[in-house]
Amino acid sequence: MSEYGWTVVGAGPAGIAAVGKLLDRGVPSGSIAWIDPEFAAGDFGTKWRAVHSNTSVKLFINYLTDAQSFRFAHAPHFALNDLAPTDTCLLGDVADPLVWITGQLREQVSALRTTATGLSLHGGRWTVETEMGGITSKNVILAVGSVPKNLDYPWLNEIPLEAALNPEKLAALPLEGATVAVFGASHSSMIALPNLLAGPAAKVINFYRGPLRYAVDMGDWTLFDDTGLKGEAARWARENIDGVLPARLQRCLVDSREFPELLQSCDYAVYTVGFSPRPVPAAPQWGKLEYNPANGIIAPGLFGVGIAFPEYRIDPMGFGEHRVGLQKFMDRLNKVLPLWLKYGS
Missing domain, CATH: 3.50.50.60 (FAD/NAD(P)-binding domain)
Structure with missing residues (x-):
């Protein structure tokens, strides 16, 4: 040995x-x-x-x-x-x-x-x-x-995170007319959402737990350095999540009364939950x-x-x-x- x-x-x-x-x-x-x-x-x-x-x-x-x-x-x-x-x-x-x-x-x-x-x-x-x-x-x-973590919604067809973050792989999936759930509000979420909206899905629903968090450069340190949004993901989120939602995007707090019904309306799921x-x-x-x-x-x-x-x-x-x-x-x-x-x- x-x-x-x-x-x-x-x-x-x-x-x-x-x-x-x-x-x-x-x-x-x-x-x-x-x-x-x-x-x-x-x-x-x-x-x-x-x-x-x-x-x-x-x-x-x-x-x-x-x-x-x-x-x-x-x-x-x-x-x-x-x-x-x-x-x-x-x-x-x-x-x-x-x-x-x-x-x-x-x-x-x-x-x-x-x-x-x-x-x-x-x-x-x-x-x-x-x-x-x-x-x-x-x-x-x-x-x-x-x-990647996932959640236990076995009736939904899971889109692997690797595919959701890769436009080429995402384009190969049969999402025409589908409703896609995206769980989370992380950096990965803010990449998966525009990728999905650029494709043929009829609707994308973002299920989230709380407000977005953005990293802030303070010079010699960064606020929310590891949990806050940065770069292109932060720019897109400010314009489209905390700004004006795109036409085919809906957001839903997971603790809301609407959550069960909206979840049942989904065909696919992307888990961007860490x-x-x-x-x-x-x-x-x-x-x-x-x-x-x-x-x-x-x-x-x-x-x-x-x-x-x-x-x-x-x-x-x-x-x-x-x-x-x-x-x-x-x-x-x-x-x-x-x-x-x-x-x-």
């Missing part, structure tokens, strides 16, 4: 950052294992390329240049390089350099193209079971990502694993980073949010990795 000092599970943006920062910290490349079934920048690179970001180009560039091991100074020219630093962009513009960086890192560490299925700790070392067999590792970083952590490799030795939001520690030598294990931070006005985003994952690692290097199993 192969032995490593560190194993990173997941190759999305958080996993990429974790491998890069371990190398930057001087962890020998031969002692790092990296596990992922695709090495295609995770869901970021395989599902969300057509989505408009809520992050500025300059923050993506900051992430890409933060780790020396990324070798981004030697990267080919990408479309991202031509965009204004303060603009937002399509996530595909960021996925391309992420995939290139993944290739650079795979040349430096032991990249195992498989899925991690189990975790156990014995004798101060973790055994990571995979579909290809097991490895042992002194330390493990989980960067497993997340999956994300849940992707299940971690089974660990029957421990039961359900919980992480410490302050430092990402799960157990001795076991750590979590990324959207499945986000940092929780309180802003200067006392409002707390879970921090999700590429630069935020990198900032998190810059803060906690010195601790993880000492806290190992």
